[in-house]
Amino acid sequence: MSTSPVRIGVLAPLTPPGWAEAGRHLLAGLELAAAEANAAGPPLELLVRDTAADPARAAAAVDELAGLGVAALAGEYHSVVARAVATRADALAVPYLCSSAVLDALTDEPTPWVARIAPAQSRGWRLYADHLLGAGHRRVAVAAQPSVYWATGTRILRDHLARHGGTVIELDPLPPETLCDALVRHSATALLLLTGHPEPAMPIVRAVRDDPRLTGLTLGAPAGQPELPSWAALGERGAAIPFLRYLPERLTPLGVRVEHALRERLGETPSFVAFEGYDTITVLAGILRHGTEREHIAASWPHVRAEGTRGPIRFSREPGIGIWQWTWPPIQVVDRDPANPGEFRVLRVA
Structure with a gap:
């Protein structure tokens, strides 16, 4: 050779x-x-x-x-x-x-x-929807930028939540102050950041965390923005925001x-x-x-x-997936620990 x-x-x-x-x-x-x-x-x-x-x-x-x-x-x-x-x-x-x-x-x-x-996105995001349901969320807002990826994620969430009586509310992510007004108006209990990083995801987090009307609102980021090192700049405001990561x-x-x-x-x-x-x-x-x-x-x-x-x-062919797929990588729902934002907590696994 x-x-x-x-x-x-x-x-x-x-x-x-x-x-x-x-x-x-x-x-x-x-x-x-x-x-x-x-x-x-x-x-x-x-x-x-x-x-x-x-x-x-x-x-x-x-x-x-x-x-x-x-x-x-x-x-x-x-x-x-x-x-x-x-x-x-x-x-x-x-x-x-x-x-x-x-x-x-x-x-x-x-x-x-x-x-x-x-x-596959469908596998991870359904696990994420299960986490939301398990936490009692039935009115979930998404701040989604235009993209086939974000649109597909929104559809997965909507279909899965709907089977359990849940609703997905689609909101414009910008400007953050207008987004906060909409969250109050729609009585959402959770907001998912289906947006780019660091902009506009991090400014949205700051706006929501600093709005006294939204105390108790759960923030989420299934695509994993809080995994990235720069997220630590948010300090305590960036904690308790569940995301998906692929570790055992x-x-x-x-x-x-x-x-x-x-x-x-x-x-x-x-x-x-x-x-x-x-x-x-x-x-x-x-x-x-x-x-x-x-x-x-x-x-x-x-x-x-x-x-x-x-x-x-190992790779196999899975229904609806036209490529060879590792079946399956481990999946976790994780967040940064509010007591120590530099550490992660595992909330759910698949």
């Missing part, structure tokens, strides 16, 4: 308006796993491209990387961007292992070329070792996104040891048997 490096195209949001903190953690996991995999061979070379949360920019990067001869594509955090990547990868017959994007329909039609490490109750022994290495690399506690990046390269490296041709990689998804940082990784 050739000893020249096998190229893998990496896509991640590394600059705004992308969630650059998530992109940095994703890249740290990808790079750590590649460095470790190179000891076993074949050597890997990561060609990194910043998507900046722009689907068109990401699609152009896929064209460029395919022309550079990458064996596969990896990464991405934002669902609308990963959908553009998956669509273009399918058209060009380039294998793509999606790390962090959760949108169920990454492609319009079933494809053999795309697989995913992250769980206990990491595998591999996960414990990787956590220490990622902490050193990042200089802070690694988020679940960093583990998703590491697991992505772990899977691809295992496949590449047996062949580097694109057709071989795509044909290998159903045969993957990898030990990841968060459990055994």
Whole structure:
């Protein structure tokens, strides 16, 4: 087998308006796993491209990387961007292992070329809806920016809550003061932040927490904004805001070792996104040891048997999901502890 490096195209949001903190953690996991995999061979070379949360920019990067001869594509955090990547990868017959994007329909039609490490949005957001119901919420407001990802999340929540007598109220997220007035008017008991980070999510949190009319209102952020390090700037105001993260109750022994290495690399506690990046390269490296041709990689998804940082990784076909899906990554509903906003509390697991 050739000893020249096998190229893998990496896509991640590394600059705004992308969630650059998530992109940095994703890249740290990808790079750590590649460095470790190179000891076993074949050597890997990561060609990194910043998507900046722009689907068109990401699609152009896929064209460029395919022309550079990458064996596969990896990464991405934002669902609308990963959908553009998956669509273009399918058209060009380039294998793509999606790390962090959760949108169920990454492609319009079933494809053999795309697989995913992250769980499907429908699975996580239904668990989140169960958490809301368990906490007694039946009038849930969402402050949602225009996006297929936020719209799909809103639909999942509405359908699940409606089965239990709940209602979803859609509100314009801006300006925050007007949003607060609407929350009072609609008598909502919870507000979910289906918005970008740090703007406008963090200003909304400040406005709601500082409005005496909304004392007792529950804030939520299923997409995981409170996981990001910059959220700590909110202090106590950023605590008790449940979000989804994809970690088990206990990491595998591999996960414990990787956590220490990622902490050193990042200089802070690694988020679940960093583990998703590491697991992505772990899977691809295992496949590449047996062949580097694109057709071989795509044909290998159903045969993957990898030990990841968060459990055994196996891919299957699931109803309504046209790609190869890890079934299933662990899911938690978590928040920052009001007594210590630097620590997390696990509220519900799947």
